[in-house]
Amino acid sequence: MRSTFGGIEISKRGILTQQAALTTAGHNVANANTPGFSRQVVKMVASEPIEALSFNRSTIPGQMGQGVQFTEVKRIREAFLDKQYANENKSLGEWTVRQDTLEKLEAIINEPSNTGLRQVLDNFWNSWQELSKQPDNLETRAVVKESALAVTDAFNHAAKQLNDLASDLNDNITVKVTQVNTTLKQIAGLNNEIFRVEGLGNNANDLRDQRDLLVDELSKVINVSVQEESGGYRVKMGNQDLVVASTATEFDENTVASAYPADLNSGELYGLVLSNQRYVTEYKNQLNSMVSTIVTSVNTAHKEGYTLQDPPTKGGDFFAPVTDFSTAAATFKVSANITDNVENIAASSKTYFDASGVEHVVKGNNELALKMAGIKNQKYNFDGSGVTKIILNGGTFDEFLRAVVSEIGVQTQEAQRQVSNQKILVDQVDARRQSVSGVSLDEEMADMIKYQHAYNAAARSLTTFDEMLDKVINSMGMVGR
Structure with missing residues (x-):
């Protein structure tokens, strides 16, 4: 015999999961115009079903589903497009400066x-x-x-x-060197924070967006390549490591002099x-x-x-x-x-x-x-x-x-x-990135209606199971009294 209270648990899981989806959709809508923000989705999976209890194998046919649960809140991001953006952005930075000087x-x-x-x-x-x-x-x-x-x-x-x-x-070189140094330290700090948060089993989506935005800004100033490792982003300029895990190499004018033009070969x-x-x-x-x-x-x-x-x-x-x-x-x-x-x-x-x-x-x-x-x-x-x-x-x-x-x-x-x-x-690469990672208000509003209906249905299901249990607990066995 299956648990009489199993339906309540299923309904509760449905309510919590749809609530998480609604909250995530609201988060997306709130950050629709936030630079560097990647839209997030709740990954839903069916809960593991159970069989009826028995010494060996239950003779009751089939398995009983246990509702829904969400395993993670995932950001939608494509690393290939990020690399393309960095490659094109560094050339834009370089030629913009050259044009300005020649004019x-x-x-x-x-x-x-x-x-x-x-x-x-x-x-x-x-x-x-x-x-x-x-x-x-x-x-x-x-x-x-x-x-x-x-x-x-x-x-x-x-x-x-x-x-x-x-x-x-x-003077502009000095300003850019300071900007690069500050950005590298921020990336190293985010590497450390992301490692701490995700070490506890969570997804540091918003922190990752902040880190990727810093990499985008950095890619216009110098030619950088990024490789994700267990400790976070490894940021390199040519063959020189600039950030490894939570450690940022001091970037100064001596670095520029030694790196130009072998390792420093593009960017502002x-x-x-x-x-x-x-x-x-x-x-x-x-x-x-x-x-x-x-x-x-x-x-x-x-x-x-x-x-x-x-x-x-x-x-x-x-x-x-x-x-x-x-x-x-x-x-x-x-x-x-x-x-x-x-x-x-x-x-x-x-x-x-x-x-x-x-x-x-x-x-x-x-x-x-x-x-x-x-x-x-x-x-x-x-x-x-x-x-x-x-x-x-x-x-x-x-x-x-x-x-x-x-x-x-x-x-x-x-x-x-x-x-x-x-x-x-x-602009082309950024448009492609936005088509993948950007927030569509129309899509989010449609999802919110969908999750709202699912939430209401799960709540109605819980009410139904509650009424059934009330009948069992308070009305059964009352005949003849």
């Missing part, structure tokens, strides 16, 4: 425009052309001096902006280092090379002519000589002899002797002024001073600057294209 470089070079380097250089060469028309005029010499000062100011300003950009990139931090070491340094070198060549060519030609001084005096350095290639653009300036006295600007290349045998400058001669103006159209092998990449050799100054501008433009377009493509890929 700032375009603004610094500011070409083509009416106020950029090309324009001030053209004004400088044109001032010599004007001087050739009035080679003995002090006012035209003053124009040459002012044009030269405008050239040096333009290159000084561009060099300062490049240095400022390099400083900004270094990689983009910052690459932008500083490649783009900014490269264009500093281009400007320094151009300035170095301008100084050498102008000074060499200027020394061949004569100033307005009497007795005849050879022209000296027009620009201050370059003493350090790495700071050529930043320290580019007009020689003090020129700024102090415009008569020291050489325009003539001829002298003559008067009746007394005294040598004088032919002040109306314009050969040197024309030669200085003609430097604009001469082709040069630009001095790279050991720099491995000089963008153009065997070209004019204008062609060199055009080549620099063109390369920045092409690189910026490529970065913009890569960012656009990566955004599409990241």
